[in-house]
Amino acid sequence: MARPCYARGEVATVQELQEKLRRPLAAELAGGCQNRVVAGGIEKLLASPLGNPFPKVREALSGYAAMDTAARAEALQAALKLLSGDPKAKASSRPAKVAAKTAPPQATAGERLPPDAPLERLDTGLGGTRKLASLGLHTLRDVLHAYPHRHEDRRALPDLSQVQEGQKVTVEGTVISKHRRTPKPNMLIIEITLETPSGGRVKATWFNQPWIERQLREGAKLVLTGRVKKFGSRVQLGVEHLETVEGAGESLSTGRIVGVYDSKDGISQEFLRRSAFRALQAVPLGDYLPVHWRQKYAITDLADALWGIHFPHDEAHLQRANARLRFDEYLFLELRMLLQGEDAVLQGKRFEARGEDINKFEGALPFRFTNAQRRVLLEITDDMRSDRQMARLVQGDVGSGKTAVAACALYLAVRDGYQGALMAPTEILARQHYQNLTGYLGQLDVRVGLLIGAMTPKQKLEMQTRIAEGDVDVVVGTQALIQDNVQFDHLGLAVVDEEHRFGVQQRRKLLTSRPDVLVMSATPIPRSLALTAYGDLELSIIDELPPGRTPIETKLIQDNYRTQAYGFVMKQIREGRQAYVVTSLIEENENLELLAATQLADDLKTILPEARIDLLHGKMSAAEKDYVMERFRQREFDILVSTTVIEVGVDVPNATVMVIENAERFGLAQLHQLRGRVGRGSAQSYCVLIAGEHSKKTRQRLKIIEGSTDGFVIAEADLKLRGPGELRGTRQSGIPDLRLADLANDTEIIEQARELAKHILANDPRLEHPRLQYLRSELQNRSQSVAFREVI
Structure with missing residues (x-):
């Protein structure tokens, strides 16, 4: 053993x-x-x-x-x-003899090298390989794909007599004099005079930068970038960036559109450009995308793109290169996402998903499906009828009816003799889903069960027994559903709510029997971000709210009007309503001018002595949070002061006011989610954003949330303002950074890349055809994860 x-x-x-x-x-x-x-x-x-x-x-x-x-x-x-366990294998009884490490031979003039050749084979100059290695560049391929982070147009450098005070310029010239002064202890001033090719002269000064002196010898050719200061006819430059132009021959640093690379002290831009130039000359640049795919998506070939990103002829060449390399980034990301999902190519369940069953389910509802719900349900049923395992993300704004669509899918699974499961991230959300599904499915003779951690051991054992014996059709629960002692009789469909709150392994435990998978998210995600962050899932969007919903009125105010805001809250309470007040900190922090939730609750008890007030925050246990929320739902107090733990899913129909303190500290999408906690009942609801910062930029940003109730519009605006950040946490571990991509504006490119990735894998799920070997190799090179490398 x-x-x-x-x-x-x-x-x-x-x-x-x-x-x-x-x-x-x-x-x-x-x-x-x-x-x-x-x-x-x-x-x-x-x-x-x-x-x-x-x-x-x-x-x-x-x-x-x-x-x-x-x-x-x-x-x-x-x-x-x-x-x-090979019995003939033996480890050496003495220390292994380490072979002397010899550098591979440098390439001869005109010799072509493979992309993965070590940089020692490239003539990078004295110490060049070591410099590049310090930047994480070890092979020619690494150098080719270390793109500039920006470009400067140095085709026509300015005439110094024409520049304006404060203008940022780049000038090229030769050092004709240098002076070194120490006017007082601990102060070093180095000043040079640079003569430009047109005969103009500019003075440049460095303070307390002795390490730069060796680059400023007389006769050195320099490229300087900085702000102009004019003293009559004399021009002085406040230097922000210095480059040394080395050697003779064609200049890679002037007279062209020039790339500026990520670097560090001691590694010049000229050196990096020269290294990229030599790598481009040494590597025969084939293409892993055949001509017909390039023509279909109107992208240039790889050689043109790599030359164009490093050394573009003109703006059109740079734009062409950028478009191709961005397409490639998304293509390899989509390929990786589709391949690494364990469920991506699995055989799934095949359901009948009959139209009459859908009609029967809808007939039992107290409302009719919206057109958007019908469209998404059609996409889901097409997947369910397929042999391939469904893996679909359903997005929808608060109140758009995701749960009803999921309930219909669960009903179709049950009608075919399978069990269904719905997993929620918290017990209070699990109970909420249990109540909703019981309402939707109970009258259709579907047996709905609940399994959560708060149940007694006897209750858990009873429910686990019923699940294993097939005595329950649909089980709602939390992580309790993925414990080892939970065995389903015949699980056919798994619905995961707010999937990003679960770890990868947690989700996969539910999927060991290969059910179809439906993921729900109430957090609107821009399409570009959803297609990359959830690349292993098909995407459905419910972009229509049911008729008759009263929009939430949103008002942005400055913090000096706080008293009036809480006066309005008290008015709502006297009318029998309840309110949330949200702040972003639990404890006082001297460095941030934020009201802590604990202090805010105490302040409100003074300001609103009639109101019953309680507190909810992230340091509470799950049971404590559930207890407070249940008391709030039962109207045992009027105002819930909370941190953002109430952001998702909580349903208290009697709460009609959401007050958000220091609203400028939140992202727009998060503000929208918080606002969605009210407006759950029939009464008019309100959201009050209190801004502690009064800048014009802050007001412009918060005006977006004040003026729109469309979560997808708000999420797009948030992406453009804040950037994508981390794509998806642990799920995305190991995915490389997108160097050129612009998620806020690249939706069309992403959709094209995803279309191609799906086409490739549909015809060759493991990229085994000889024509795809270059593509396969490139995908492996872009993937640092050992586990992923073994997938293909």
């Missing part, structure tokens, strides 16, 4: 640990023994707890970083044999 090993609260056998270690070692061998398959290298991996049970493997790979490629391959093969 295998000896159990304990790690992170889980029990793993030695065989399981062997497999976990085998995978990165095998990927390292397959990847050419570059010691880059895991962060920190192979020896760091073996020094982790994963390597502890395997001392012979650690011995076999001791000194790995200093070995040459052949020695690394031999050591890896020995280690893999040891892990496989």
Whole structure:
């Protein structure tokens, strides 16, 4: 029997640990023994707890970083044999002899090199390889794809006699004099005079920057960027950026549109441009996208794009290059998302999803579906009738009817003899869904059950038994649904609410029997962000609210009108209504001028002595939060002072006012979600945004939320104002940064790239055809995750 090993609260056998270690070692061998398959290298991996049970493997790979490629391959093969249990495999009884590390031969003049050739083969100048390695660049391919972060037009540098005071300019010239002064202790002034090719002269000064002096020798050719200061006819430049133009021949730094790269002290822009130029000359630039795909999507070839991003001929060339390389970023992101989802290519359940059953379900509702609900339901039923497992995200604004659509899908699954499950992130939301589904499905003879952590052990055991015996048709619950002792009889459809609140592994536990999967999100996400962040899911949007809903009135006020705002809150309370008051901090913080929730609750008790006030915040346990919310729902108090923990899903129909303190501290999408906590009943509801900051920019931003109740419009505006941030947390672990992409404006490109990715994988799910080998190799190179590399 295998000896159990304990790690992170889980029990793993030695065989399981062997497999976990085998995978990165095998990927390292397959990847050419570059010691880059895991962060920190192979020896760091073996020094982790994963390597502890395997001392012979650690011995076999001791000194790995200093070995040459052949020695690394031999050591890896020995280690893999040891892990496989090969009785003939032996670790050396003496320290492994480390082969002398010799640099690969530099390319001869005109010799062509593969993209993954090490940079030692490229003539980068003295110490050049070390400089590039310090920027994370190790191969020619790395250099080719280290794009400039901006470009400057240096085709016609300005005439110094024509520049204006304060204007930012770039000038080229030769240092004709240099002066060094120390007017007082601890002050160094270096001043040069630069003569431009037209004969003009400009003075430039540096204060307390001794390290820059070696670049300022007389006769040196420099390119300076900075703000102009004029003293009569004399021009002085406040230098913001300096470049040294090295060597003779064609200048890569002037007379053209010039790329500016990410760098660090001691690594010049001229050096980086020269390295990119040499890499472009050395690598035969084929294309992983065939001509007919490039023609279909109107994109240029890869060689034209790479030359154009580094050394564009003109604006049109740069634009063409940018469009192609952005397309590629999205294509590889979509391919990776579709491939890494364990459920992406699985066989799913096949449902009949009959039209008469849909009509029967709708006939039992107290309302009719909107056109948007019908459209989304049609997309869902098309998936359910397919052999392939459904993986679909349904987005909709607050009140758009996502739950009713999900309930219909669950009903169709039950009608075909399957069970359904709905998993929510909190117990209060689970109870809410249970009540809704009971209302929708109970009259259709569908048995709905609830399984949450707050139930007694006896209640849990009873429900688990009923689930296992098929005595319950639809189960609603929290993470309690994915415990090991929950066994479904015949799970056909899993609905996951607010999926981003669950970890990847949590979701997958629910999906072990390969049910169809429907994910719901009440947080409107711009289409561009949804297509990338949820690339493994098909996207459906309910973009229509049911008729008869009264829009929430939103008012933006400055904090000096706070008293009037709470006077209005008290008026609503006297009419029998309730209110939320939201702030973003729990405790006082001297560095932020925010009202803490605890202090705010105390202040309101003084301001509104008639009102019954309670507090909800993130430091409470789940049971404490549920208790407070249930008391609020039962109208046991009037005002709930809360942090953003009430942002999603809570339904209290009698609450008609939402007051948000320091509204400028929230994103627009978050403000919209908070506003959605009111307007759940038939009475007119209100949202009051109190701004503690009075700048014009703040008012313009908050006016967007004041003027619109469309969550998708607001989410688009939020994306443009704030940027995408982190795509999706743990789900996106390992996905590379989008270097050129602009998620706020690239929706059309993303949709095209996704269309192509789906077409490619529909015809070749593992990219095994010889014509796709270059594409497959490029995808692997862009994917740092060992686990993902093994998917393909």
